[in-house]
Amino acid sequence: MELKICHMYPDVLNLYGDRGNVMCMTRRLQWRGIEASVTKLPIGAGKSLSGFDLVFIGGGQDFEQQVLLEDLHRGKDREIISAIEDGVTFLTICGGFQMLGSYYETYDGKRCDFIGALDLCTIGSKTRMIGNYKFQCGPDAGGSVVVGFENHSGKTRLGSGVKPLGTVLAGYGNNGEDKTEGVHYKNVFGTYSHGPLLPKNPELCDFLLKTALERKYGRAELAPLDDKAELFAHDEMCAKL
Numbered sequence: 001m002e003l004k005i006c007h008m009y010p011d012v013l014n015l016y017g018d019r020g021n022v023m024c025m026t027r028r029l030q031w032r033g034i035e036a037s038v039t040k041l042p043i044g045a046g047k048s049l050s051g052f053d054l055v056f057i058g059g060g061q062d063f064e065q066q067v068l069l070e071d072l073h074r075g076k077d078r079e080i081i082s083a084i085e086d087g088v089t090f091l092t093i094c095g096g097f098q099m100l101g102s103y104y105e106t107y108d109g110k111r112c113d114f115i116g117a118l119d120l121c122t123i124g125s126k127t128r129m130i131g132n133y134k135f136q137c138g139p140d141a142g143g144s145v146v147v148g149f150e151n152h153s154g155k156t157r158l159g160s161g162v163k164p165l166g167t168v169l170a171g172y173g174n175n176g177e178d179k180t181e182g183v184h185y186k187n188v189f190g191t192y193s194h195g196p197l198l199p200k201n202p203e204l205c206d207f208l209l210k211t212a213l214e215r216k217y218g219r220a221e222l223a224p225l226d227d228k229a230e231l232f233a234h235d236e237m238c239a240k241l
């Protein structure tokens with residue numbers, strides 16, 4: 001078995017070590033004897049997403065989100081939309097999550113017209129939503145309690161065409177108001193959680209890998225790993241929150 005992973009915009013969307021999530025997915029596959037390849041798709045690179053099983057997009061500041069717009073609308077937008085509709089698994093973080101929605105209006109009035117792949121939009125507020133936080137994934141997103149770190153000014157509102165990834169237990173989540181966190185649509189999972197999201201949430205990591213493997217091979221059982229260190233980190237933060 002093999003998963004082909006695409007790391008989209010690693011050059012501009014990579015805050016707080018978001019790429020650690022790609023390393024985590026790769027290692028957890030390899031430890032089980034499953035092959036993994038990672039292809040980077042920076043600004044200007046060929047746009048095709050065909051053949052990929054899993055696409056990762058990290059987060060970025062308002063500036064970087066504006067920088068990539070031209071490249072995004074040169075064809076990557078259509079590629080992303082068709083991969084999503086085709087059931088490819090996506091993990092998108094913060095700025096990358098906002099990018100799948102219809103637009104982001106920054107707190108100082110600049111508008112980023114995004115791709116409208118998902119029924120959501122984001123409006124910047126003067127107060128940044130920063131800190132460690134936790135949320136519980138919905139039952140069809142594995143149901144695990146996830147600990148993460150968020151830092152965003154954008155307040156995201158979900159439309160009726162999508163579900164949240166989970167419910168906020170502590171912290172802000174999508175907007176600090178309605179307790180929703182992230183988005184879940186088909187096999188797309190978007191979240192505000194930066195940095196080492198997957199290393200300290202191995203259950204979520206395995207859920208994503210299983211989703212991608214099952215789409216490709218019909219069935220996939222992931223052998224258990226020794227997650228003592230990962231779960232220690234997870235439980236410590238969970239207790240603090």
Ligand code: GLN
Nearest residue numbers: 059060062094095153154
């Ligand atoms: N620039 C966006 C915001 O502030 C996204 C931030 C991020 O990716 N951390 O909402």
